[in-house]
Structures are given as structure tokens and as C-alpha cells.
Amino acid sequence: MNSQARERLYFPAADLALHDNGIRTESYRRDDTVVEVSFLPPGAVLAADSVAGARVGMVVRGELTVTVGEVTKLMKAEGDAYVAPPNVESKAVNTSAEETIALVIKRNKPGEAYNAPAGYFLEPIESRKFVGMDVTFFLADWVELMIADIPAGGEMPYHKHNHEQIGVCLDGRYEMTVEETSYELVFGSTYFCAGQEGHGAANPNEGLARSLNIFIPPRYHRVPQVAAE
Incomplete structure (x- = not known):
């Protein structure tokens, strides 16, 4: 593998997407894992495009009202995280007056089990x-x-x-x-x-x-x- 191929494997370039609701997303992928960094304007709603795999999410700037399954929580930057298992819906709404930046890791690897904590949300340990x-x-x-x-x-x-x-x-x-x-x-x-x-x-x-x-x-x-x- 040459140096350019190694760089693309370990440090993939972002795939950029601009959605109709004003959300801009940068996606990075290797094999069965995708990391998405989304920029949400005030009022924007970010819903999972697929629930086939697991999702792990964190707010890195601002705050979001996040619902996983039937559980809703106001998430603030780096204060907590959520784990959404396969077949459980997740949604985030920017109810603030400022842009919010959210990070989501999506994983769907054959043979892995993606159990979620009770209540779906994680506090720092x-x-x-x-x-x-x-x-x-x-x-x-x-x-x-x-x-x-x-x-x-x-x-x-x-x-x-x-x-x-x-x-x-x-x-x-x-x-x-x-x-x-x-x-x-x-x-x-x-x-x-x-x-x-x-x-x-x-x-x-x-x-x-x-x-x-x-x-x-x-x-x-x-x-x-x-x-x-």
C-alpha cells in the first residue's frame, strides 16, 4: 500500500452533505464505522437515517434536545453521551438560538452485539x-x-x-x-x-x-x- 492509500485509510477525507433543513454534515468512514459531524442551525431536527446499526452520540458545541426510544434529555457540550442500539429510533432537535455541533458514531459490524445502558444516556464515570x-x-x-x-x-x-x-x-x-x-x-x-x-x-x-x-x-x-x- 502506497503512502496516499495509507493516508486515505487511516485519515479519510470528509464526505460533505447539505440537507434541506440547513444541517451540514461531514462524514468519515472506514469499513463498518462512520463518524458524522453535523452542524445544526436553530430549530433544525436531526433524525437517524437508519436504525439498522448502533449509534453513539455527543454534543461538542452548544446543546440539543435528544430523544432515544422514549427517553428525552437536554444534552450539553461534552456533558454526556447516548448509546442507541439497533432498531431503536433517535432524534435530536436544536431548541437553542445558536448553532449546535453534534457528533455521531454509527456502527454495524457483523457478529458484534450493541447493548445499550438503561435509559440510553451515559454520564462521565x-x-x-x-x-x-x-x-x-x-x-x-x-x-x-x-x-x-x-x-x-x-x-x-x-x-x-x-x-x-x-x-x-x-x-x-x-x-x-x-x-x-x-x-x-x-x-x-x-x-x-x-x-x-x-x-x-x-x-x-x-x-x-x-x-x-x-x-x-x-x-x-x-x-x-x-x-x-
Whole structure:
């Protein structure tokens, strides 16, 4: 695989879509996973175009009124997340007077189970220091989210693990390397890293960078499996 093909695999370009209701969406895909970053003007409604797979969502700017199944919650930026399992509808409405930015991870991989937490919504389970970064975790049984602040000069050393990892730049900019292919991420940019693909991150800039990292299955907090009766 040449260098251009590797870059497209690990750091795919966005597919852009402008919807009739004014919502603009940037979509990034690798195999069975899509990351969508949507910009919602006031009053706009964002509904799932398909419920065949699982969806994990978070507000990254502003606020949204989100309904998953029969449960509705006002979500604020980085305050919580939701997990919508297959065949359960989800919808978001921007009831504020400002543009809101929402991030949704869509997953439909054969052989995987996508159980959802009771009530569908996740609160942070932990915030702490990790490799010089401030990190916050959200956890479901099949997916783990980690928001990380990468300080100026900070880095995540190059490493490998069995878990699939997907990341989105939430603020600032930083350099991500996957399998020795490096790319500068800016807001919305997404990387995809399969299990045992080497990767690391560095922020050589003066300002703080923020990232959302998605681990499938959970990496840092393992969810105990309940034996079937």
C-alpha cells in the first residue's frame, strides 16, 4: 500500500452533505464505522437515517434536545453521551438560538452485539490525569469514550493494542500517527486505527488540543459480562 492509500485509510477525507433543513454534515468512514459531524442551525431536527446499526452520540458545541426510544434529555457540550442500539429510533432537535455541533458514531459490524445502558444516556464515570493529559471517560458495555486534553508539547507515546480506536479532534490541532503515517488533525478531522495498528499523538503547538477517542471494545474500563441464565 502506497503512502496516499495509507493516508486515505487511516485519515479519510470528509464526505460533505447539505440537507434541506440547513444541517451540514461531514462524514468519515472506514469499513463498518462512520463518524458524522453535523452542524445544526436553530430549530433544525436531526433524525437517524437508519436504525439498522448502533449509534453513539455527543454534543461538542452548544446543546440539543435528544430523544432515544422514549427517553428525552437536554444534552450539553461534552456533558454526556447516548448509546442507541439497533432498531431503536433517535432524534435530536436544536431548541437553542445558536448553532449546535453534534457528533455521531454509527456502527454495524457483523457478529458484534450493541447493548445499550438503561435509559440510553451515559454520564462521565471518571476524570483524571493520564500521561500528562486531563481525561474524562464514558463507558458502555461495548464502547468506551475518552475526552483528552493534550497540552502544548504533550504527547501520547506510539503504542499498539488489540482494541479498535477511532478519534476526532474537538479543538485546536495536533499530529496523529497511525502505522508511521502522520497527519495534522483539526476540528472534526477523524482517524481510524484497527487493532494492533501502531499509533501515537503529539501536540507541538502552543495551544491546547482536545480529542475524543473511541475504543471498541472498552480498553481502560472493562465492563463485567453477565452470564446468561
